[in-house]
Amino acid sequence: MKGRDVMGDELLWKVSEGDSVNLKKYDPAYVASSVKREEADQQLAALGQELGELQELLAAAQHHSILMVLQGMDTSGKDGTISHVFSQVNPQGCTVNSFKVPTPEEAAHDFLWRVHKVAPAKGMLGIFNRSHYEDVLVVRVHNLTSEDVWSRRYKDINHFERLLTENNTIVLKFFLHISQDEQTARLRARTEEKDKAWKISVSDFAERKYWDDYQKAYADALSKCSTKEAPWYIVPANHKWYRNLAIAQTLVETMRSYKDEWKQELEARGREELAALQQLRDRKEVTDL
Numbered sequence: 001m002k003g004r005d006v007m008g009d010e011l012l013w014k015v016s017e018g019d020s021v022n023l024k025k026y027d028p029a030y031v032a033s034s035v036k037r038e039e040a041d042q043q044l045a046a047l048g049q050e051l052g053e054l055q056e057l058l059a060a061a062q063h064h065s066i067l068m069v070l071q072g073m074d075t076s077g078k079d080g081t082i083s084h085v086f087s088q089v090n091p092q093g094c095t096v097n098s099f100k101v102p103t104p105e106e107a108a109h110d111f112l113w114r115v116h117k118v119a120p121a122k123g124m125l126g127i128f129n130r131s132h133y134e135d136v137l138v139v140r141v142h143n144l145t146s147e148d149v150w151s152r153r154y155k156d157i158n159h160f161e162r163l164l165t166e167n168n169t170i171v172l173k174f175f176l177h178i179s180q181d182e183q184t185a186r187l188r189a190r191t192e193e194k195d196k197a198w199k200i201s202v203s204d205f206a207e208r209k210y211w212d213d214y215q216k217a218y219a220d221a222l223s224k225c226s227t228k229e230a231p232w233y234i235v236p237a238n239h240k241w242y243r244n245l246a247i248a249q250t251l252v253e254t255m256r257s258y259k260d261e262w263k264q265e266l267e268a269r270g271r272e273e274l275a276a277l278q279q280l281r282d283r284k285e286v287t288d289l
């Protein structure tokens with residue numbers, strides 16, 4: 001199982017293009033040795049603040065968009081991640097889309113139609129709670145289309161994501177990796193604790209018996225659709241605090257690498273605007289400023 005020795009300083013696992021993923025080799029309860037539980041909340045708060053600042057630059061520069069895809073088994077913490085990692089981001093610069101069972105209108109189109117429509121515009125940070133990957137996950141596990149149809153979709157997905165990245169969308173995909181025991185514990189808590197009962201979805205309980213099929217479908221999706229431009233990350237997600245920290249850190253690091261570019265973009269725009277203003281002054285169309 002991949003552990004400290006393999007991870008180095010990395011908090012999570014990036015799937016390289018062409019890797020053949022075996023999820024059994026990744027420990028869902030992993031915690032990097034550099035991370036201390038008692039410091040994690042403070043670190044997450046600091047990352048949250050930096051994320052807010054970077055998002056402001058992203059929005060002002062209007063040059064890139066960011067698409068963050070969250071996938072994972074039921075109870076893996078997709079909703080929790082969104083509420084904890086993005087608490088300090090300006091809602092104006094963010095879109096969150098959840099993908100459910102397709103509506104009749106969605107089902108009457110190709111599987112990417114509903115997804116492409118809500119891909120983040122320039123300057124926006126888009127979060128997908130589930131995504132186009134459901135069409136090679138639940139659809140495959142439950143034979144909702146023939147293998148002939150779903151097996152072509154990996155290629156379609158790669159083409160689609162390439163279209164996005166070629167148009168300046170920074171794509172990050174996170175698989176929240178929990179163990180079956182952890183899922184059982186989380187589902188049990190929902191049945192035993194009154195204040196968690198509202199989270200019960202009967203389908204989650206029914207889906208449990210397909211665990212192995214889902215793991216296989218996930219492994220295939222991660223293997224076939226992790227590219228240099230749109231990588232998959234496997235997030236050890238048994239510990240909620242660690243999951244939040246690992247995702248926040250990865251997102252912030254990625255955005256940091258564009259910071260100078262975004263600043264230059266803004267400075268160039270500032271210069272253009274000042275030059276345009278000077279022309280108005282020269283033509284005496286503005287005289288008091």
Ligand code: AMP
Binds near residue numbers: 101
């Ligand atoms: P939740 O995320 O708990 O609100 O549940 C949404 C449900 O919609 C999950 O059971 C997904 O598997 C299901 N779903 C999402 N996309 C699709 C799809 N393309 N086809 C069938 N079911 C889907």
Ligand code: MG
Binds near residue numbers: 074075201204
């Ligand atoms: Mg659910």
